[in-house]
Each structure stands twice: as structure tokens, then as C-alpha cells.
Amino acid sequence: MAILVDENTKVLVQGITGGFGGRHAGLSLDYGTQLVAGVTPGKGGQFFEHNGAKVPIFDTVAEAAKETGATASAIFVPPPFAADAILEAVDAELELAVAITEGIPVMDMMKVKSIMAEGCKTRLIGPNCPGLVTPGHGEGSHGGCRIGIAPGHIHKRGKVGIVSRSGTLTYEAVWQVSQVGEGQSTCVGIGGDPINGTSHLDIVKMFNDDEETEAIILIGEIGGDAEVEAGRWIKDNCKKPVAAFIAGATAPPGRRMGHAGAIVGGEDDTAQAKKRILAECGLVVAETPADMGRSLMEAWGK
Known part of the structure; x- marks a missing residue:
């Protein structure tokens, strides 16, 4: 069973066109994660390409979730904008938002926590975290779900x-x-x-x-x-x-x-x-x- 995520979880990446987000999106794809969408405002209609995979990019989380069925988000958005990225995942009613970003202002997180306390459907992991891994059953544990920056190969x-x-x-x-x-x-x-x-x-x-x-x-x-x-x-x-x-x-x-x-x-x-x-x-x-x-x-x- 495992908790929170498994091999069937469909994941999107907010900030997929950034260097850090893109690098770890690629590693998650290599691990076998069902990474089905990326989100970068203004770059909707483009694709994130990695080792033959083409992941569609959307302007908003809501659009990405609606079109792909994604229920979890990995957030690789710079600190000044990360709180809004978390709230965008909340507004889209994703089941899980994983905020990797370090250095989000404390006042921003107080606002996020206040909003999420009101009957929120989204669980937040982080911020300033490595994310989570549910290993797969395949060789090298591939075929599971890796959200974040953890080294998948040791699991x-x-x-x-x-x-x-x-x-x-x-x-x-x-x-x-x-x-x-x-x-x-x-x-x-x-x-x-x-x-x-x-x-x-x-x-x-x-x-x-x-x-x-x-x-x-x-x-x-x-x-x-x-x-x-x-x-x-x-x-x-x-x-x-x-x-x-x-x-x-x-x-x-x-x-x-x-x-x-x-x-x-x-x-x-x-x-x-x-x-x-x-x-x-x-x-x-x-x-x-x-x-x-x-x-x-x-x-x-x-």
C-alpha cells in the first residue's frame, strides 16, 4: 500500500522550466514516476522533453490537473513566488502539494497555513524539504513514485x-x-x-x-x-x-x-x-x- 503516493500517482511539476525543477523532473521520469504535466505561466503549449518523453506544459495548475488528471504537485518555484504556487495547488484542489523550495518568508507561510486551515482538501509536505519516495517493485525499485530531490536509486x-x-x-x-x-x-x-x-x-x-x-x-x-x-x-x-x-x-x-x-x-x-x-x-x-x-x-x- 504505502502512504500518500504510489506508482499510480499522477504528478505535475510547478517550475518545470527552471534549471532545478527541470533537472529533478527528469530524474523523476527516469525513476518511473508518472510525471504527466509541467506548469510555468506564459509557457503553456510547450513541452518538457527528457530522454524521449514529452511532458506538456500548462499556464496554470488547474488547467494541468483538468487535462491530465494530476493529483500531486512538486513545487520548484523561487521563494518570493512559492507561497502563491502552493495556494494555486490548493485552489486546484490537488490531493498533495510538495514544496521543495527553501527560504520562503515566514509571513508568507503563515498566510498559507491560515488559508489551508479552512476545510482544505490539499495536504502540504514541506516547504524546505526533499520530498517523498514510494519505491517501486521493479528492478532498482523503479516504477514507484519520486516527488522532489531524493536520490531514487538507493531506495x-x-x-x-x-x-x-x-x-x-x-x-x-x-x-x-x-x-x-x-x-x-x-x-x-x-x-x-x-x-x-x-x-x-x-x-x-x-x-x-x-x-x-x-x-x-x-x-x-x-x-x-x-x-x-x-x-x-x-x-x-x-x-x-x-x-x-x-x-x-x-x-x-x-x-x-x-x-x-x-x-x-x-x-x-x-x-x-x-x-x-x-x-x-x-x-x-x-x-x-x-x-x-x-x-x-x-x-x-x-
């Missing part, structure tokens, strides 16, 4: 769900899961910004309900209380083993780190406090990124 289909604030640690967890002989159901990078669309808890609940997912890796960072919120829910409700890693153990107190959301604000915001609370909630907590695969197998009893 393989399996039973471990991964949710992370960090992009690079998502890839490290994927690699370690594959190295211990397991695979992934879906991998979701939720992004590191302080205002995002989907939380650790949201994804953990989906994994808990997913028949294919048998174990979960949760990767967090200093700043905020999202990981603690998820851990306490896991303690009382989750039916599946969970391993965790919290980045930022050596961060100076109160210091803004690489991610916009990584600002220590109180006693429970530090890496050590989060690790302690998650362990108390029954999660197996890895001490270093290199231990994530081992911690998963310990939690899983394998």
Missing part, C-alpha cells in the same frame, strides 16, 4: 516507513535500511522550516494505519516539540516498533542552526531532552546517524 521496496526533518539524514536512513536487508514502504522528508504543512505525528499516524509498513524510523532535530508530540502519541497508540535519531546534540544552546526550524527554545527542545523523552516513550534511540539501521533492527526484534 528499494519494503516494510520500513521513514519520516524526517532532515533531507540528508533521510537518505542516510534509507541507505542503512537497505544495507541491513530491508526496504522502505514510503520515505517522507517533512522539511525543517518552523511553519510546515505536515508534522512527524501526521506521518507516523499514516504509517501506523498502513498495512505494508511494519516498522518506522523517526528522524528529528533540536528546536520545537514535534518529535516529543509524536513520541508521546506513539507510546499510547502506535502498534509498530519505532527507532529514532535526534540531530543537534553538539549544538550550542540557543544557537540558530542550518535549518530555519532548528532554534532551541526551552529545556525540552534540546537533543538530549528529546532523546530522553523518546526513550521513555519506548522508542529505540540511535546515538549517532550511523546507528539508525542497528536501532531499527533492535526495535523490530530482528
Whole structure:
């Protein structure tokens, strides 16, 4: 089953004619993603061409969705315009919008969150995120769905769900899961910004309900209380083993780190406090990124 996307998901790319968006649109096509449309205002009627594929470009998301049946969007739009791009996907009532863009102004995201709170049909992943991958069943896991910038070739289909604030640690967890002989159901990078669309808890609940997912890796960072919120829910409700890693153990107190959301604000915001609370909630907590695969197998009893 997997969550959010699978090999049948039809995807459009907002910003497909930009260098970054175009490059990753091509990689998604190579992976086997059903990338059916691109959107760049003023370039409707043109095509994005890659290795023999011709993807039609539309002026608006609504037009692209209507003509192609796309239900998910990858957003590679520059920061000053990215919030409007998210809202365009919302107005078109897409099921999923994945905002890869980093550096969207906080006030813009406050506006987006306010609008999306009013009976919105669209789920937002990100912004400032690597996106998500549901590996396929084919050779090299091709034939699945890749939305965003994750390296598709390291994924393989399996039973471990991964949710992370960090992009690079998502890839490290994927690699370690594959190295211990397991695979992934879906991998979701939720992004590191302080205002995002989907939380650790949201994804953990989906994994808990997913028949294919048998174990979960949760990767967090200093700043905020999202990981603690998820851990306490896991303690009382989750039916599946969970391993965790919290980045930022050596961060100076109160210091803004690489991610916009990584600002220590109180006693429970530090890496050590989060690790302690998650362990108390029954999660197996890895001490270093290199231990994530081992911690998963310990939690899983394998």
C-alpha cells in the first residue's frame, strides 16, 4: 500500500522550466514516476522533453490537473513566488502539494497555513524539504513514485516507513535500511522550516494505519516539540516498533542552526531532552546517524 503516493500517482511539476525543477523532473521520469504535466505561466503549449518523453506544459495548475488528471504537485518555484504556487495547488484542489523550495518568508507561510486551515482538501509536505519516495517493485525499485530531490536509486521496496526533518539524514536512513536487508514502504522528508504543512505525528499516524509498513524510523532535530508530540502519541497508540535519531546534540544552546526550524527554545527542545523523552516513550534511540539501521533492527526484534 504505502502512504500518500504510489506508482499510480499522477504528478505535475510547478517550475518545470527552471534549471532545478527541470533537472529533478527528469530524474523523476527516469525513476518511473508518472510525471504527466509541467506548469510555468506564459509557457503553456510547450513541452518538457527528457530522454524521449514529452511532458506538456500548462499556464496554470488547474488547467494541468483538468487535462491530465494530476493529483500531486512538486513545487520548484523561487521563494518570493512559492507561497502563491502552493495556494494555486490548493485552489486546484490537488490531493498533495510538495514544496521543495527553501527560504520562503515566514509571513508568507503563515498566510498559507491560515488559508489551508479552512476545510482544505490539499495536504502540504514541506516547504524546505526533499520530498517523498514510494519505491517501486521493479528492478532498482523503479516504477514507484519520486516527488522532489531524493536520490531514487538507493531506495528499494519494503516494510520500513521513514519520516524526517532532515533531507540528508533521510537518505542516510534509507541507505542503512537497505544495507541491513530491508526496504522502505514510503520515505517522507517533512522539511525543517518552523511553519510546515505536515508534522512527524501526521506521518507516523499514516504509517501506523498502513498495512505494508511494519516498522518506522523517526528522524528529528533540536528546536520545537514535534518529535516529543509524536513520541508521546506513539507510546499510547502506535502498534509498530519505532527507532529514532535526534540531530543537534553538539549544538550550542540557543544557537540558530542550518535549518530555519532548528532554534532551541526551552529545556525540552534540546537533543538530549528529546532523546530522553523518546526513550521513555519506548522508542529505540540511535546515538549517532550511523546507528539508525542497528536501532531499527533492535526495535523490530530482528
